[in-house]
Amino acid sequence: MNSLHHTPNLLLRAENIHKAYDGGLIPAINGVSLTLEKGKSYALMGPSGCGKSTLLNIIGTLDFPTAGTVEYLDKRTETLTTLHALRRKAIGFVFQFHHLIPVLTLQENVELPLLADVSTGDVLRRSKATALLQELGLGHKKDEYANRVSGGERQRAAIARALINDPLLVLADEPTGSVDSKTAELILEKLLDHTRNVEGTLLIATHDEAIARLADTIIRMKDGRITHVEERDGAA
């Protein structure tokens, strides 16, 4: 897991990542290296404050490391001038608290990433969003405003938004942390299905051991470091 050798299925490699806040006074990640392969799911576990979210942000190009490099398909992300395009086309982010736009309907929220993509026409954009919402059991709520539906429905819509571009890499930060068990099950099933369908990679940060056991690999973190990597056979 921490090795730097080339793997044919390599999707992302993070090497010696450091991240500190407040001018280096508050270290969050200390020298983490990892590789993520296509077609595999990963669970990132660890206590609160161990650096899981920070690592997800850096891998997802939402933040920059203080030191170290991230390579996506052998391209160093810090050299890319259009990080937003990488985020839009290749990475799907699921946040713990959905982060939907309240004044938009669920359908419009799901369409948002494709709005920035001029190559996707209106019809395709709408039909993709509608189909995803239906798959997640929200077909009847697609025209509801995001601030008028339940927390579970919002999170499902957020999953649809993350998947609308068929991203190869899905990063989910405690995606089931604020939903009931039934919704959690549906969300995980959808995320794992997507990973299998697009031969992509799922990296999910969680506290829940049961959720982690669904992944192919469990990565445990503590105090900004990876402490243990467990390859699992016969994961979901």
Add this chain to the structure above:
Amino acid sequence: MLKILFSYAFRNLLRVKLRSFFTLFVISLVFSLFILLTSIAEELSGQITDTLGEKSIDIVVQSKFATTPLTSAISQADGDAISALEDVASATMLLIGKKRLNQKSSLFLLGFSDFGPIAKRLGIGLIKGKPFNPKAREIAIGQKVARVLNLNVGDSLQLDENAPYTITGIYSIGLDFLDASAYIGIGDAQKLLQRPDQAGMLFLSLKNPLHTAQTIASINAAHPKVVAFSSGELLQHLGSTKTVVNFIQLISIVTFVVATAVLLNTLVMTINERTREIGILSAIGWPRRMIIALFGVESLLLSFAGGIMGYLITYPAIWLLDRFPNMGLNFIPDSPSLEMFGVLMLACMLIGVLSALFPALHGTRMTPAKALHHE
């Protein structure tokens, strides 16, 4: 895509309805004030230049350093000498002064050496009665004087301790300051205004208008106490009027700055409150320019709505001001011009873009992770 962008921006404006309403309210008032002031400035300068510009008056003469026609004083000798120049086809001397009628009202007295021809050239039309006879204590009044003072043909007007003047006619020219005046012979005006042997201005029509420049040069060379200029330059030589026009235009610019500041303030608050939303949009792959465009659309919606409302508010404002002629607001236009609407829309675009640009550039500078955790 544009539909969603506009719909998104519109709904964002409705998020904090009260703030959007007050922003719109203030911008509308400010724009309305801008239209009104600019129209007044245009009307004021337009009336002055139009009065002479296309009325076959080629040259205007006034005393040097005079800031208004009221303070200009040309001696009879200078006036006679200039009128006798070979190139001059006709010359009319004018003396203007303000005459108090009683404690409440006063009017402008316009004393002409030769009223008939100049009235014809200026388009001063007799709408009632007949022209006055300068030798018979007769006077003509503008229609505004007649309306405000409730005077009619045949009525008397007491201007001094001697016998009153008889009103023989009511004139109309469509220019407020002339319609608010009384017309009289220059001799009577000199006595009433206590300015014997003086004229305020001299209007010259030339036999050959192509000689205007050389005639001006020869007058200015031969008569050091006066200044001659072409009629189109009248406004530049009326110092105080020019100052008023410039001052009004300056206030118009200030209204622009105020509108920009109000909108900028709203956008700064909006963007600060929605930093997390900027983080979301950035995280899902919206390029920075698109996020800036979103706030630009919001800003433009506000400024254009404010502009259109401001333009519409100007109509009742003009109507209201017109109900109070005693306020002395003589240069209120009948309605705001369509040309002004075009200028306003351009201004709205400029203000909208400028107001959104600074806060949006600032708000989109942080990383998506930092924006997402913004409180």
